Amino acid sequence: MGRYVIRRLLQMIPVFIGATLLIFLMVNVMGDPVAGLCGDRQCDPATAQRLRTDLGLDKPVWQQYLTYMGNVFTGDFGTAFNGQKVTELMGSAFPVTIRLTIVAIVLEIVIGITLGVVTGLRRGRPVDTGVLILTLVVISVPTFVTGLLVQLLLGVKWGWIKPAVSSEATFGELFVPGLVLASVSLAYVTRLTRTSIAENRRADYVRTAIAKGLPRRRVITRHLLRNSLIPVVTFIGTDIGALMGGAIVTERIFNIHGVGFQLYQGILRQNTQTVVGFVTVLVLVFLVANLIVDLLYAVLDPRIRYA
Amino acid sequence: MPDKTADMEKKTEEKAVMPSSTEVPLTLDAGPAPGKPRSLWSDAWHDLRRSPLFVVSALMILFLIVMAIWPGLFTGASPRDSDLKNHFLQHPNWTHFFQADWFGYDLQGRSIYARVVHGARASIAVGVVVTLAVTIIGTIVGMVAGYFGGWVDSLLSRLTDVFFGVPFIVGAMVILTTFEERAVWVVILALAFLGWTQIARVARGAVITIKQSDYVVAARALGASTSRIMFKHILPNAMAPIIVVATIALGGYIGAEATLSYLGIGLAEPTVSWGIDVASGKDQLRNAPFVLMIPSVMVAITVLSFLMFGDAVRNALDPKMR
Numbered sequence: 001m002g003r004y005v006i007r008r009l010l011q012m013i014p015v016f017i018g019a020t021l022l023i024f025l026m027v028n029v030m031g032d033p034v035a036g037l038c039g040d041r042q043c044d045p046a047t048a049q050r051l052r053t054d055l056g057l058d059k060p061v062w063q064q065y066l067t068y069m070g071n072v073f074t075g076d077f078g079t080a081f082n083g084q085k086v087t088e089l090m091g092s093a094f095p096v097t098i099r100l101t102i103v104a105i106v107l108e109i110v111i112g113i114t115l116g117v118v119t120g121l122r123r124g125r126p127v128d129t130g131v132l133i134l135t136l137v138v139i140s141v142p143t144f145v146t147g148l149l150v151q152l153l154l155g156v157k158w159g160w161i162k163p164a165v166s167s168e169a170t171f172g173e174l175f176v177p178g179l180v181l182a183s184v185s186l187a188y189v190t191r192l193t194r195t196s197i198a199e200n201r202r203a204d205y206v207r208t209a210i211a212k213g214l215p216r217r218r219v220i221t222r223h224l225l226r227n228s229l230i231p232v233v234t235f236i237g238t239d240i241g242a243l244m245g246g247a248i249v250t251e252r253i254f255n256i257h258g259v260g261f262q263l264y265q266g267i268l269r270q271n272t273q274t275v276v277g278f279v280t281v282l283v284l285v286f287l288v289a290n291l292i293v294d295l296l297y298a299v300l301d302p303r304i305r306y307a
Numbered sequence: 308m309p310d311k312t313a314d315m316e317k318k319t320e321e322k323a324v325m326p327s328s329t330e331v332p333l334t335l336d337a338g339p340a341p342g343k344p345r346s347l348w349s350d351a352w353h354d355l356r357r358s359p360l361f362v363v364s365a366l367m368i369l370f371l372i373v374m375a376i377w378p379g380l381f382t383g384a385s386p387r388d389s390d391l392k393n394h395f396l397q398h399p400n401w402t403h404f405f406q407a408d409w410f411g412y413d414l415q416g417r418s419i420y421a422r423v424v425h426g427a428r429a430s431i432a433v434g435v436v437v438t439l440a441v442t443i444i445g446t447i448v449g450m451v452a453g454y455f456g457g458w459v460d461s462l463l464s465r466l467t468d469v470f471f472g473v474p475f476i477v478g479a480m481v482i483l484t485t486f487e488e489r490a491v492w493v494v495i496l497a498l499a500f501l502g503w504t505q506i507a508r509v510a511r512g513a514v515i516t517i518k519q520s521d522y523v524v525a526a527r528a529l530g531a532s533t534s535r536i537m538f539k540h541i542l543p544n545a546m547a548p549i550i551v552v553a554t555i556a557l558g559g560y561i562g563a564e565a566t567l568s569y570l571g572i573g574l575a576e577p578t579v580s581w582g583i584d585v586a587s588g589k590d591q592l593r594n595a596p597f598v599l600m601i602p603s604v605m606v607a608i609t610v611l612s613f614l615m616f617g618d619a620v621r622n623a624l625d626p627k628m629r
Contacts (some may be wrong), residue, residue: 011465018469026481136618140611142562144569145585145603152592245474249566264570267480275481283472 001298008294012287017069019283020276024065027272028057072280078273080266086277089262094281096169097258100250101243103171103178104185108236112186116193116232117225123198132194135187143246147180147253164255174256181250185239192235196228203227229300237293241286347547351623361619367612374424375431384421386579399597410601413584414591419598422584423605429491429580430609433498434561440499442553445506450545452507453514454537464511471504476563480572489575494567498560509552513545520544547624554617558610565606581606 052058059067071078077086119128138146154176155163165173200206201224209219248260259278266274298304355361374381390412399411399419410419452463482497483489517523518541526536567573568582569589576583581602588599 014465015468015472018465019472022469023473023478023481026478026485136611136614137607140558140562140607140614142565142569142603142606142610144566144589145599145607148589148592148599152596156593241472241474245477248476248480249570252570263477264480267477267484268572270484275477279474279477282474282477286472286474 005291005295008291012291016283016287020069020280021065023279023283024068024276025061027275028061028064068276072277077277077280080271080274086273089274090277090281093257093259093262093278096256097244097247097251097260099169099171100174100178100181100247100256100258101240103174104182104243105236105240107179107182108186108189108239112189113193113225113229113232115190117197117220119190120194120197120228121201121220123194128194131190135190138183138187143180143184144249144253146183147177147250150176150180151253167257169256169258177250177254177256180253181243181247185235185243188235189232192232193228196231197224200224200228226300230297233293233296233300237289237296238286240289241282244285245282347624351620354623355619358619358623360615361623364612364615364619367608368616371427371431371609371612375427378424378428381424382418382421384418386417386422386425387577388421389415389417398595399601411595411597413587413598414595419584419601422579423581423602425579426581426584426602426605427609429574429578430561430564430582430606432491433494433564433580434557434609434613436495437498437502437560438553438557440495441503441506441556442549444499444503446510446542446545446549448503449507449510449512450514450537450541453511454518454533454541456515460511463507467504467507467511470501471508473501475501476566476570479563479567480570483567483572489573489578491574491578494564494573497567498563502556502560505556506549506552509548510545513548514541517541517544551617551621551624554613554620558613558617561606561613562610565603 057064068078075087077090080086080089115131119131122128151163154160161176162173165177203224205227206219206224209223210216214223244259245263246260247256247258248264250256251258251260252264259282262274263278265271266278395412395414395416397408397412397416400406400408406420408418408420410423413419413422448463448467452460452467478501479497482500483493486493523536523540526540531540564573564580565582565585568580568586571586573582573586574580584602585599585606588595588602591598
């Protein structure tokens with residue numbers, strides 16, 4: 001187990017370096033980091049030149065990357081071009097997005113898996129067909145449409161929720177935005193659980209459990225569900241990173257000042273330090289989530305051993 | 308046995324004659340040498356023809372493709388003519404089928420119906436071209452990684468992880484901001500650059516399984532070259548899961564184009580696309596929701612068609628689901 005974790009951590013290093021280098025190159029080489037510094041006007045050449053020297057942009061790219069990474073490991077993510085430390089921006093943005101993601105993941109697990117089990121056990125019945133069609137519709141409608149509609153109906157027309165989330169962004173306020181953010185993944189979780197449950201329903205161990213006279217509830221939760229969860233857990237694990245990065249649309253609709261908001265501002269204003277910094281953290285979150293998922297496999301299926 | 312083979316050949320021929328429009332598996336069937344028994348695909352086709360899900364989604368896709376190629380068949384109105392005096396945010400006339408005012412007019416007095424019809428081209432072009440590109444890149448990367456294994460596999464798998472680790476919409480936004488021009492090809496480039504990883508993983512998995520099968524071992528024992536084994540034996544057999552994932556992803560790319568346009572960073576005027584109309588409609592959401600809703604419904608219908616199509620093909624190809 002310990003050796004497996006160490007090996008996986010070592011494997012994460014090249015992926016981490018690669019992904020950060022990729023985003024670094026995309027931002028710094030393809031774009032012009034100085035272009036965003038003078039507002040909407042063009043910088044005059046002399047100022048641009050001085051800014052380049054000040055920011056170390058006249059050095060070769062690999063040197064810039066190494067300097068940047070060196071700083072990151074000492075906890076210095078640089079300064080956004082409005083003078084704020086990127087770490088300060090992160091300090092205000094990440095707690096909000098983490099709360100939003102927690103809401104989304106919990107809803108995915110609770111609603112998605114419940115619906116999946118219910119439909120998987122009743123394949124071909126009206127409940128199953130109904131939920132299946134509903135998931136297809138939810139997946140097809142882009143998140144921004146769902147979000148705008150929910151905001152218009154619940155927030156503006158019926159007044160059930162506030163159309164915009166306040167700066168505190170409490171769990172209660174984030175419930176509806178979290179549901180919007182989770183909607184597509186929730187539909188996928190339902191479908192995955194359904195397929196998995198339907199496949200395993202006729203497995204020998206389920207028949208044995210029933211034959212032993214175990215209560216139906218215990219057969220379903222302990223035997224059937226536990227064995228059916230591996231694909232679902234894999235999906236949810238990779239989804240954590242996707243949700244945090246994908247919150248860009250949801251955060252924009254509900255005016256939530258989280259990671260998505262900062263990234264959106266950063267990208268539009270070509271604020272390179274912000275973009276690279278936030279994406280670096282997102283890549284780390286993604287990698288760690290994947291590692292945790294792999295370790296969870298052994299919890300779900302004791303036959304899986306890590307050497 | 309010979310009889311069975313002959314029968315299957317007949318089936319293959321039948322298939323070739325069948326009017327094929329959008330059925331992805333069919334076009335692929337034409338690829339490998341004719342005369343070989345192709346039981347998986349003939350079985351699948353046999354099932355598909357009887358699946359309402361498949362027939363409905365295939366007809367819908369056909370309809371959308373016709374709309375993308377010949378928008379003039381559906382409307383005579385121009386998507387760029389604006390008449391602010393008479394048509395400022397005019398509400399839809401739901402009974403005026405196929406007329407310019409069917410879906411009403413937008414903020415600039417342009418016929419929403421005409422824009423929806425003409426917008427199909429950009430959205431579907433993005434979806435189809437990105438899917439083709441990611442399928443080609445992903446299949447090559449996945450096949451090379453799966454076939455050669457060892458350090459080649461490690462290298463390519465880590466490379467896939469690297470691209471997979473970059474958040475998709477964020478990465479696409481970063482790429483798009485670096486281009487002055489927001490044409491269709493730029494959006495295609497941005498989505499394809501980051502999108503190939505899923506197919507690569509699926510292809511790698513399929514190739515690793517197939518590599519160990521008897522017919523590949525036999526082909527190698529007979530002295531077949533690497534390229535022959537890869538293209539004649541492994542590729543046709545690895546195609547099934549790749550096609551399923553690609554079809555479902557196609558809908559996703561159309562949604563991604565709309566999302567990027569909604570964020571104000573995808574396609575831009577004067578291109579006509581559903582995403583642009585959604586983006587321009589969001590500001591009138593409270594007084595004229597139809598401006599946003601109609602192109603959104605088109606995006607949803609298109610994504611839904613490809614999802615259903617992919618589902619139907621998956622059910623037909625997956626013996627476990629029988």
